[in-house]
Structures are given as C-alpha cells and as structure tokens.
Amino acid sequence: MQIQIGQRIEIVYQDKSGKITQRIIDVNGIRNGRIRATCLRNGAPRVFLYNNILAWQPVNKGGAIA
Numbered sequence: 001m002q003i004q005i006g007q008r009i010e011i012v013y014q015d016k017s018g019k020i021t022q023r024i025i026d027v028n029g030i031r032n033g034r035i036r037a038t039c040l041r042n043g044a045p046r047v048f049l050y051n052n053i054l055a056w057q058p059v060n061k062g063g064a065i066a
C-alpha cells in the first residue's frame with residue numbers, strides 16, 4: 001500500500017535532529033521523496049521526507065483508523 005494524494009494518514013516521523021513525533025496529516029502532494037501535507041495538530045502546512053516516516057496507517061476523514 002502506498003501513500004496517496006488526498007489521503008489522511010497517521011505517521012510516526014523522525015525529524016533531522018532525531019526527535020520522533022506522531023501526527024495525523026492530510027497529504028496534499030508527493031514529489032521527489034517529499035510529502036507536502038497539512039498537519040491536523042495545528043492546521044499548518046508541513047513537508048515530510050518520505051524516508052523519515054518510520055510507520056504510517058490510513059485514517060478515515062472522521063479520525064478513526066481505516
């Protein structure tokens with residue numbers, strides 16, 4: 001299963017400093033190993049490196065795990 005544009009997913013992400021976070025995002029675009037998304041924690045646009053996503057799973061638009 002692949003991450004797709006328009007999908008809402010929950011991710012476990014490790015940033016460049018090594019900090020691990022868990023968040024729910026709406027995927028807006030995927031290109032060159034980068035995922036442009038809206039973080040639902042604060043509504044802010046973010047860019048995530050695909051290779052830094054440790055785990056992910058689809059989430060229904062209502063917030064429940066798909």
